[in-house]
Amino acid sequence: MTEAGTHDIEIRDLYKIFGPEAGRHVEAVKAGLTKTELNDRHNHVLGLQDINLTIPHGRITVIMGLSGSGKSTLIRHINGLIRPTAGQVLYDGLDVVTMTPAQLRDFRRQKTAMVFQKFALLPHRTVLRNVAYGLDIRGIAEAEERARHWIGRVGLQGYEEYYPRQLSGGMQQRVGLARALANDAEILLMDEAFSALDPLIRMDMQSILLELQQELRKTIIFITHDLDEALRLGDKIAILRDGAMEQVGDGQEIVLRPANAYIAEFVREVNRGRIIEARTIAAPAAEGRELPGFAVKARSRLDLVARRMTKAGVSEAQVRDGDRLVGIIDLPSILEAMVNPADAASDD
Amino acid sequence: MDLIRFPEMSRGSLRAMRQTIDGGFRDFTRAWGDTLEAIFAPLQDLLTLIENLLIRSPWILVLAVLAAGIWLLSRSWKIALGSVLALLVVGYFGMWEDTMRTIAMVAVCTLIAVVVGIPIGILMAQSNRMNAMVTPILDMMQTMPSFVYLIPVVMIFGLGKVPGVIAVVIYAIPPVIRLTNLGIRQVAADVLEAAEAFGSSSWQKLRDVQLPLALPTIMAGVNQTIMMSLAMVVVASMIGVRGLGQPVLQAINQQYFTMGVMNGLAIVAIAIIMDRTTQAYGKRLQKHTEAGK
Ligand SMILES: Nc1ncnc2c1ncn2[C@@H]1O[C@H](COP(=O)(O)OP(=O)(O)OP(=O)(O)O)[C@@H](O)[C@H]1O
Numbered sequence: 001m002t003e004a005g006t007h008d009i010e011i012r013d014l015y016k017i018f019g020p021e022a023g024r025h026v027e028a029v030k031a032g033l034t035k036t037e038l039n040d041r042h043n044h045v046l047g048l049q050d051i052n053l054t055i056p057h058g059r060i061t062v063i064m065g066l067s068g069s070g071k072s073t074l075i076r077h078i079n080g081l082i083r084p085t086a087g088q089v090l091y092d093g094l095d096v097v098t099m100t101p102a103q104l105r106d107f108r109r110q111k112t113a114m115v116f117q118k119f120a121l122l123p124h125r126t127v128l129r130n131v132a133y134g135l136d137i138r139g140i141a142e143a144e145e146r147a148r149h150w151i152g153r154v155g156l157q158g159y160e161e162y163y164p165r166q167l168s169g170g171m172q173q174r175v176g177l178a179r180a181l182a183n184d185a186e187i188l189l190m191d192e193a194f195s196a197l198d199p200l201i202r203m204d205m206q207s208i209l210l211e212l213q214q215e216l217r218k219t220i221i222f223i224t225h226d227l228d229e230a231l232r233l234g235d236k237i238a239i240l241r242d243g244a245m246e247q248v249g250d251g252q253e254i255v256l257r258p259a260n261a262y263i264a265e266f267v268r269e270v271n272r273g274r275i276i277e278a279r280t281i282a283a284p285a286a287e288g289r290e291l292p293g294f295a296v297k298a299r300s301r302l303d304l305v306a307r308r309m310t311k312a313g314v315s316e317a318q319v320r321d322g323d324r325l326v327g328i329i330d331l332p333s334i335l336e337a338m339v340n341p342a343d344a345a346s347d348d
Numbered sequence: 349m350d351l352i353r354f355p356e357m358s359r360g361s362l363r364a365m366r367q368t369i370d371g372g373f374r375d376f377t378r379a380w381g382d383t384l385e386a387i388f389a390p391l392q393d394l395l396t397l398i399e400n401l402l403i404r405s406p407w408i409l410v411l412a413v414l415a416a417g418i419w420l421l422s423r424s425w426k427i428a429l430g431s432v433l434a435l436l437v438v439g440y441f442g443m444w445e446d447t448m449r450t451i452a453m454v455a456v457c458t459l460i461a462v463v464v465g466i467p468i469g470i471l472m473a474q475s476n477r478m479n480a481m482v483t484p485i486l487d488m489m490q491t492m493p494s495f496v497y498l499i500p501v502v503m504i505f506g507l508g509k510v511p512g513v514i515a516v517v518i519y520a521i522p523p524v525i526r527l528t529n530l531g532i533r534q535v536a537a538d539v540l541e542a543a544e545a546f547g548s549s550s551w552q553k554l555r556d557v558q559l560p561l562a563l564p565t566i567m568a569g570v571n572q573t574i575m576m577s578l579a580m581v582v583v584a585s586m587i588g589v590r591g592l593g594q595p596v597l598q599a600i601n602q603q604y605f606t607m608g609v610m611n612g613l614a615i616v617a618i619a620i621i622m623d624r625t626t627q628a629y630g631k632r633l634q635k636h637t638e639a640g641k
Pocket residue numbers: 018019045046047065066067068069070071072073074225
């Protein structure tokens with residue numbers, strides 16, 4: 001992983017203000033002018049403020065937030081569809097922000113691909129031509145062959161000659177995914193790609209994505225306003241609120257240690273037993289202490305761990321990551337972790 | 349003070365003004381008329397060529413080619429068969445040659461209107477300034493009484509086919525321009541964003557996304573342009589354009605009722621053929637909007 005570090009995407013001190021004189025207000029915003037104040041006094045919209053984020057190579061980074069929090073604005077900075085008012089978007093030693101139109105076009109063609117909430121397929125092209133679209137633009141000869149391969153990978157073989165209108169929403173988004181994957185780009189931008197699908201299809205698509213990612217190891221930026229989706233997909237989760245970054249961390253951290261009341265509220269309804277893993281709450285084993293005979297895996301979910309322990313009739317277990325001892329876990333601490341602290345407090 | 353009479357400029361100054369403008373225009377015509385005529389000479393040749401092709405070839409061959417063309421565009425046996433029948437009747441009543449002249453004229457005028465109009469429409473769609481500049485000109489072109497176009501055109505080119513074509517094109521071009529502009533502007537923003545996100549150049553966006561998606565709307569514009577050319581071809585018979593318009597003009601002057609009606613009906617027949625054919629073609633372009641396979 002020596003080389004890979006440079007392929008992280010680094011977002012630095014990013015500000016985006018919408019309005020005709022955006023540049024004039026950026027200093028005031030840096031000095032603390034809020035979104036509402038900017039809107040009331042100057043009639044400009046604060047899209048993003050002071051965003052610093054590292055998007056690691058080969059991982060899924062989820063950006064989460066409520067409607068209007070700036071998720072779409074942020075993801076569009078990565079492929080230059082939106083230009084920031086201030087700040088940098090660095091990738092492989094280049095700043096997307098300062099690219100010329102020609103450089104930006106090449107960057108989009110070779111390094112990025114995007115999947116859209118409303119699919120945004122070309123209605124006059126068949127599934128095959130849609131999937132081949134990115135390759136057609138680049139004038140790649142074997143476009144059709146590669147398109148057929150990816151249509152197969154998303155489970156749409158046999159539908160090559162259909163038009164988008166003739167497909168269900170779930171199938172249309174498979175086309176959208178295949179179109180993005182066919183581009184063979186390292187960065188995959190997904191703006192609420194599964195939000196328009198009903199829950200079962202949505203789970204299906206998540207599984208397809210995870211399965212493909214096992215093999216492809218792309219740098220995926222995935223936007224959602226759904227916490228369950230974020231926790232299921234995200235290696236890293238960033239939470240936006242009113243254009244500002246509230247917390248960045250993995251799912252465990254966000255659920256167990258929300259940075260503030262807003263995020264605590266956000267994670268309140270989540271089923272903690274299914275998210276938190278044994279390693280997260282394992283306590284270090286005291287020196288010379290006798291280890292319990294029962295062992296569980298470090299990445300097992302707490303609800304499953306609890307069930308196995310109750311079935312075996314033990315109240316303590318070692319948490320092991322392969323050969324390594326991570327720590328000790330016991331039933332009371334498991335129960336404690338599974339109960340939301342806010343709920344517990346209100347019930348005392 | 350007289351409040352009833354409008355305070356107009358004096359008769360003398362008005363006359364002087366008109367004379368100056370007309371004089372200037374006449375000088376311009378004298379200086380540039382020949383050059384302009386030379387520039388437009390290929391137009392005359394093209395028109396003559398198509399006319400001769402339609403009139404001098406065996407009629408049955410012409411009919412077959414027209415029917416084949418209509419079928420290719422519409423893919424409808426009903427329309428193709430109806431067109432053949434209508435043309436047979438028109439020919440039987442002695443209007444074959446005039447009908448062919450009119451078809452040639454409309455074809456050339458439509459071709460020019462499309463070739464000139466679509467690029468203008470594209471430019472208007474790309475730039476709001478261009479849109480703001482051209483729209484009032486189109487409004488003027490569409491409301492100005494059609495006869496008024498004939499005056500300057502005749503002053504420059506005299507009587508004949510070329511001035512006819514120019515007057516007809518000016519009259520009939522606005523719908524193609526307007527609907528090209530509208531069609532491109534109506535393309536969904538998210539599809540355009542997708543094109544952009546995959547790294548399309550502006551030209552690729554136009555070619556692969558905007559024009560194909562605007563095509564049904566553009567075809568509706570072409571259809572209107574054809575109908576308007578047909579209407580104007582009749583008016584242009586006043587400046588020597590031959591075809592079905594001339595007998596109508598003659599019938600008006602000499603009060604030949606039957607002759608007027610017959611030629612009028614022949615024009616209606618052509619109009620219906622052209623309208624149904626282009627509409628069916630436009631529908632075919634929207635194949636992808638149908639559900640089901
Ligand atoms: N072109 C624009 N002009 C003005 N304001 C804009 C523009 N685009 C976005 N905004 C504003 O920026 C803020 C963030 O918008 P954005 O679309 O990024 O939100 P989002 O998190 O993607 O929301 P959603 O979940 O609804 O998609 C909103 O307040 C929005 O009104």
